[in-house]
Amino acid sequence: MAICRALLVAFLAASVALATAQSAPPAQNLLNKQAPNFTRQDLHGHALRLAAFRGKVVLLNFWATWCAPCQVEMPIFSAWQRQYGPQGFAIIGISMDDDAAAARQLVQRLKLDYPVAMGDARLGMRYGGVLGLPLSFLIDRNGVVRARFQGESDVKVMENQMRELLAEH
Amino acid sequence: MRLDRSGRAGVVAALILVCVAAGRMRAAGQWAAPPSSSASSIPASVLLQPEELNHLLQTPAAEKPLIEKPLILQVGSHVLFTQAHIPRAEYAGPGSQDAGAQILRNRVGPLPRKTFIVLYCGCCPWGRCPNVGPAYKLLLDMGFTRVKVLYLADNFGADWVNKGFPVESGH
Numbered sequence: 346m347a348i349c350r351a352l353l354v355a356f357l358a359a360s361v362a363l364a365t366a367q368s369a370p371p372a373q374n375l376l377n378k379q380a381p382n383f384t385r386q387d388l389h390g391h392a393l394r395l396a397a398f399r400g401k402v403v404l405l406n407f408w409a410t411w412c413a414p415c416q417v418e419m420p421i422f423s424a425w426q427r428q429y430g431p432q433g434f435a436i437i438g439i440s441m442d443d444d445a446a447a448a449r450q451l452v453q454r455l456k457l458d459y460p461v462a463m464g465d466a467r468l469g470m471r472y473g474g475v476l477g478l479p480l481s482f483l484i485d486r487n488g489v490v491r492a493r494f495q496g497e498s499d500v501k502v503m504e505n506q507m508r509e510l511l512a513e514h
Numbered sequence: 515m516r517l518d519r520s521g522r523a524g525v526v527a528a529l530i531l532v533c534v535a536a537g538r539m540r541a542a543g544q545w546a547a548p549p550s551s552s553a554s555s556i557p558a559s560v561l562l563q564p565e566e567l568n569h570l571l572q573t574p575a576a577e578k579p580l581i582e583k584p585l586i587l588q589v590g591s592h593v594l595f596t597q598a599h600i601p602r603a604e605y606a607g608p609g610s611q612d613a614g615a616q617i618l619r620n621r622v623g624p625l626p627r628k629t630f631i632v633l634y635c636g637c638c639p640w641g642r643c644p645n646v647g648p649a650y651k652l653l654l655d656m657g658f659t660r661v662k663v664l665y666l667a668d669n670f671g672a673d674w675v676n677k678g679f680p681v682e683s684g685h
Contacts, residue, residue, distance in 0.1 A: 413642045443592045466596035474597055477669020496668055
């Protein structure tokens with residue numbers, strides 16, 4: 346009986362250890378897979394559903410107010426929205442800030458003209474873990490993730506890939 | 515001493531060169547001495563590589579009982595912490611914000627100043643991280659003498675999680 350109890354305790358301890366000391370999913374595992382759908386409210390209170398963007402090439406950009414490289418990219422993305430929007434390009438910004446007020450302030454200051462919503466840990470984990478910023482995904486017209494850009498990326502490379510996806514019909 | 519026309523031109527050219535050189539040296543100096551709040555201002559001697567910290571955490575207490583396990587504090591974003599953090603790490607607020615500094619101050623305030631503390635953030639590339647520099651400086655100002663900072667070159671995902679080091683998720 347004592348042995349059974351000891352085995353049970355060991356089993357429970359191992360289960361707890363496995364449940365807590367887990368590795369996040371590999372960063373690249375979303376490539377060429379359907380982008381996880383989500384529905385959120387944007388900072389203006391409008392519904393924002395990724396699936397509603399089907400038929401467009403989407404740049405999904407995770408950012409935060411304390412992320413300096415993010416703030417370099419965002420005005421460029423805004424210019425792309427104006428330039429390539431008529432060809433079917435759309436940007437969705439997801440702020441990973443803890444506080445929506447700070448995100449709202451920055452969006453106003455940078456005059457971003459694309460929808461921005463607040464993210465959270467759950468959404469981050471569905472995208473393979475947003476464990477460093479900036480992080481962007483290029484999603485094709487069929488809703489498939491075609492590229493992932495982590496950190497300070499070369500926006501020229503990003504733009505070229507986006508234009509290639511726009512050319513696909 | 516009187517200078518002729520070409521001599522005066524030479525003096526003016528030399529003065530211009532000196533000004534340009536001084537300007538460049540000043541600019542170089544600015545790069546060499548980043549602001550005290552920057553992660554780059556943290557001395558290399560207090561940096562801890564991910565492999566070192568992982569080794570420290572993995573060493574069983576029974577094997578080396580004299581090795582002290584540090585108090586690990588994440589001083590970055592709570593959203594990132596909730597997704598994944600180092601086992602036993604505690605969230606201590608973003609070091610760059612007043613509210614974050616207050617959380618950190620409250621957490622460490624009652625501790626002996628010789629407590630072994632490891633700070634980390636990993637929100638952004640090291641040179642761009644706004645949090646670890648102020649958090650490190652705060653602990654020094656409070657009198658802590660055994661503070662290390664985990665060096666995450668790119669971010670927590672790339673330099674810890676993707677290397678297969680253990681993580682926990684949740685609050």
